[in-house]
Each structure stands twice: as C-alpha cells, then as structure tokens.
Amino acid sequence: MTDRTYRLVVRAALAVFAVLGLRVDVRGSEYLPREGGAVLASNHVGFLDFLFVGLIGRRRGRFVRFLAKHGVFTPPVVGRAMRAMGHVAVDRANGAVALRHAVARARAGEVVGIFPEGTISRSWELRPFRPGAAAVATWCGVPLLPVAVWGSQRIHTVDGRLSLRRGTAVTILVGEPLRPSPDADPYAVTEQLRARVDSLLSEAIDTHPDRPRDEADRWWLPASRGGTAPARDEGLRLDEEAMRRVDLAAEARILRSRRGSRVRRSAVPALPPQ
Numbered sequence: 001m002t003d004r005t006y007r008l009v010v011r012a013a014l015a016v017f018a019v020l021g022l023r024v025d026v027r028g029s030e031y032l033p034r035e036g037g038a039v040l041a042s043n044h045v046g047f048l049d050f051l052f053v054g055l056i057g058r059r060r061g062r063f064v065r066f067l068a069k070h071g072v073f074t075p076p077v078v079g080r081a082m083r084a085m086g087h088v089a090v091d092r093a094n095g096a097v098a099l100r101h102a103v104a105r106a107r108a109g110e111v112v113g114i115f116p117e118g119t120i121s122r123s124w125e126l127r128p129f130r131p132g133a134a135a136v137a138t139w140c141g142v143p144l145l146p147v148a149v150w151g152s153q154r155i156h157t158v159d160g161r162l163s164l165r166r167g168t169a170v171t172i173l174v175g176e177p178l179r180p181s182p183d184a185d186p187y188a189v190t191e192q193l194r195a196r197v198d199s200l201l202s203e204a205i206d207t208h209p210d211r212p213r214d215e216a217d218r219w220w221l222p223a224s225r226g227g228t229a230p231a232r233d234e235g236l237r238l239d240e241e242a243m244r245r246v247d248l249a250a251e252a253r254i255l256r257s258r259r260g261s262r263v264r265r266s267a268v269p270a271l272p273p274q
Contacts, residue, residue, distance in 0.1 A: 047158075092118075131187050134180065151210065174200075
C-alpha cells in the first residue's frame with residue numbers, strides 16, 4: 001500500500017487549515033503507539049472530522065485508515081483518493097464486509113479510525129454506539145483509543161451548514177486506551193468506550209476556547225449546554241430520518257443503474273445465425 005496520495009491529501013488539508021486560520025488543539029496523541037495496530041473511536045459532529053482525527057496519527061508518524069460511508073467513495077476523483085489512502089467503504093446493508101477489512105488492517109499493524117455513532121449527531125451529543133470498533137480491538141488484541149472532536153461542526157456539517165470564517169477553534173482529545181481481553185464481550189466494551197468518549201466530549205466542550213457570539217450563534221451548542229441544537233431524542237429522530245433518505249436515494253441510484261444496464265444490453269443487436 002502506497003501512502004503518496006495520503007501525504008498529498010494531508011498537505012492540502014493543512015494548507016486549507018492555515019488559510020482558514022484554524023486553531024487546532026490536539027491533546028493526548030501520545031496515547032497512540034508509534035507502531036502496531038490500534039483503533040481510534042471518535043464521536044462525529046462534522047464532515048471534516050476524519051481530517052481532524054487523522055491529525056492524531058500525524059503527530060505519531062502514523063496514517064489512519066478510516067471506515068467511511070459508501071457514498072463518500074461514489075464521486076470518481078474522491079473515491080479513487082479514498083481507496084488510494086487505504087480507507088474502507090461501509091455499506092450499511094452489509095457492514096460485515098467493512099468490518100472484515102478493518103480487522104485485516106488492524107492485524108497488519110495499521111491504525112483504524114471508526115465513528116461508532118454511524119452518522120453525524122445533530123444534537124452534538126453522543127448517539128448510541130455500534131459495536132464495530134470494540135469488536136475490531138477485541139478480536140485483534142489492539143488498543144482501543146477513545147477520541148472526542150469538538151468545534152468542527154462550525155466549519156462544515158449536516159443540513160447545509162458551511163462556514164469559512166477564519167480563526168475557528170477545533171479541539172481533539174484522546175483518552176487512555178482500553179485494552180480488552182480476547183474473551184471480552186464487544187457490547188460490554190462498547191459501553192465502556194462510549195462512557196470514556198462522553199467524558200472526553202464534556203471536557204472538550206468545557207475547555208473549548210470559543211463561545212457563541214450572540215443568540216443566533218448558539219446553534220452549535222447542545223441543548224443541555226444552553227444551545228439551540230435539537231435535544232437528544234429529537235436529534236436521534238432527525239438523524240434516523242436523514243439516514244433513511246440517504247438509503248432510499250442509494251436504492252434509487254442502484255435501480256436506475258440496473259435499468260440502464262438492461263437497456264444497454266437490449267440495444268445490442270443479436271448476432272446473426274451461423
């Protein structure tokens with residue numbers, strides 16, 4: 001696996017961060033070992049979270065191979081780049097395939113990045129965690145590192161929110177790794193992981209240097225913190241509706257592709273009899 005594309009993408013991302021004047025604070029990166037397999041499990045609040053979580057690996061001379069939704073791999077240029085960087089496409093209808101790839105990466109000594117919530121949380125608070133990250137760490141005997149990202153939602157996130165305002169602060173916290181035993185229950189490990197990420201997220205919010213400028217700027221704070229984001233239950237409902245829309249759109253694309261394939265085949269004239 002070549003990492004030339006990955007290095008180019010990292011340089012481009014750092015250049016964009018510099019142009020935007022982002023104030024990125026990464027704490028706890030020393031918990032990531034410099035060699036050997038590991039799993040980074042992070043909360044998810046913005047589309048650029050994989051870039052910020054990837055900075056943890058950069059601090060330790062590592063590349064992080066992320067599990068990302070299949071739609072990210074659909075655009076030709078982006079898809080080729082994602083594959084060249086060793087990232088893994090996740091099809092929600094068949095997640096076991098992606099999980100096998102993640103296990104292979106971790107056993108080969110790679111760092112695997114997973115967002116256990118499965119999608120961006122519109123409440124900015126933690127959604128229920130899926131057990132994939134814990135399962136990979138347990139089956140492969142590698143450390144499982146909890147990660148919290150905060151502030152990236154102010155740059156680019158769901159529902160069309162995009163801001164190029166200079167000087168935005170982004171906080172990334174890494175906690176002490178969990179080291180599950182080979183016979184550990186991945187679901188029990190997932191609960192421990194979620195508790196640690198939740199604690200880190202609270203710390204990230206508490207220590208984040210930025211505060212809302214006015215009442216209209218409270219959208220990026222959770223309702224439980226005095227913000228105007230949807231409350232947890234409402235956020236979960238909105239998240240599920242959005243995921244259903246994405247799944248329906250994906251099914252429609254597949255059906256159109258199949259119909260187009262049938263039309264193309266039927267348009268080919270039959271060979272004359274010999």
